[in-house]
Amino acid sequence: MRFSDTNASPEVLKVLAGMVDSGKIPHAIMFSEPDGGPAFSVALAFLQYLYCQARTGGDSCGTCPACNRIGKLIHPDVHFVFPTTSPQTSSALMPRFRELVQESPRFTEAELGVALGIDSKSSMIAVAEAREVLSQLALSALEGGWRSIVIYLPEKMNQETANRLLKAIEEPEPLTQFILITHAPEKVLQTISSRCLRLQLGAEAKAPDFDSPELLDDLMDALLRKDLYAALEAGDRISSLPSRESAKAFCKFASDAMRNLFLRQQGVDLPQTGSGNAEAWAARARKTFPRAAVACFDRAYRLVERNVNAKIIFTDMVNRLYSII
Template sequence: MKFADVIGNDSVADALVSMADSGRVAHAMLLYENEGSGALALALAYVQYLNCSNPHDGDSCGECPSCRQMSKLIHPDVHFVFPVNKGPKSSDDKPTSESYLKYWRELAIADPYFTEADLQKAIGIESKNGLIAVAEAKSIISKLSLSSVSDGYKAVIFYLPEKMNQETANRLLKMVEEPPQKTLFLFITHAPEKVLQTIFSRCQSIRVLPLTKEEARRVAELKPEADTEELTTFMDLFSDLLYAVTSRDLTGALECGEMMAALESREKQKAFCNFAAVCIRKIFMIQQKLPQISGVSEDENLFYEEMAAKCPKGFCMRSVANIEKVVAMIDRNVNSKILFCDLVNRMFMNI
């Protein structure tokens, strides 16, 4: 991927190009974003630029052997790590990212703005929590101990390092602290506060900004039709919940809670929670008289203006905090019916 193909975050792209051109390449970098803002696209463009044989005008050429390999995500010196688990698409007893690499490539090439739920679906583990286990660290250490195939950088792109356990981090620590020459670690996180401190503290952190309305529209055009249908389903459920809560319809609100709990997988439940949190933040921005950065489109404006008027002060921040707690509890396999019933009750009491 070229920087020219990345949607949004031009300032981040410019900073990455400046680092590469000046030779001040951080050996460990953490890109943190709201899900779907383009951190992976930026990471791919950065690695492609670093290894390009003929970069010009602040971008890779897209035509040299290295660029062609990167366009297919088959560069021999670029490795990918992401949360996995046992599933029908791999027969490995202890699967690693390598076990699902085919599906990762297909997903990332088609849509580098994919969500965690998209990844879980692509590799066939929708009903399980993905993990970055110690076997992953052993695999990466082994790969990086080999000589570089090209004269460029060896790179490891970690997607969601917050899914890494302590044992994995301990195995990787020395390699991250003292990597082989011209070796780069890129960590992409949606929750920097959950990244283990042993890893976080050794990285240069870069904030990837949320997309503007127009940028989000362009990204949405990349999404398969099924994703668009899912967003419509989520919006219908969220609006039903808010209308029930703000009209003091407890029965209707609890019915919405049951529908949330009935979503087909834990990842789908988390995806809805993340969607709802984004929507509530939009309401908060309108309440703060900041519609220009709310991300609300014209066809959504009536709903969000109405909710901003109906929701009392403090409701939005408390609701987002409660939703984030639900996401954490889903990861711990707490009963979803209990979680969503409690969430709805808390939202109802805060109105």
């Protein structure tokens, strides 16, 4: 994951790269974001930049061994903690966590619950996690450089976990980096959050409401009927949206709708505000479709941002979707 793959605001990315470039890195950074935001991608991109052996133009190279291992979540000195249900711990669930991140780096809390096979509402970061973190920090870095701990949803730590971790966060060993990602900063224990540099993510990337949802309905309908001609026609109408902003809003709306479709297929209750017609599509779409479709819509979003010709982007997008439905 490089900074340029994150869809986060250039200002924030510049701040993060600047910390590494100047060597003035706060030992604990806490990102706040709405559920499903870019913080996990940004955390990975930041770590990749920190560890990269061939940084270039304010970004990681994306190909050196360090970049490669961080991108795959297999770097021996980068550890991940996320809420689970007892007696499972994050390290035991890492294979499933990796799979989720590879498929959908902007995963939501509900998607994490599905991926881990747990009820995300009752999950927490229990004291066993703190013990694991502390024992990892007691070892020296296997590769001799930075050791990093990414804590996803610190608001799900109980008091005992927080107490155990506090000293490590407060007075970290040299070359130790904590990254926290929260969706509810007001619920993170004050003793922890006050030790972190706080950065807000995602609010600026929030797409405007998309006011032509029938474009997605028509596209999905054509795809599900396996009518390529009608699907391309729908793609044409999407590429004729009046501005880059509205094309991006469509991609965001469609990507969210595919997440809803995925959750609906998994039998997860959807919030009332969910976008798209998940209920109607769930029975007809293949189980592998929603994930791959999220990637298609997110890719289209990035290409729109890079000013690629809209007709080319959306024709290609429709062809990709048609091949996976």
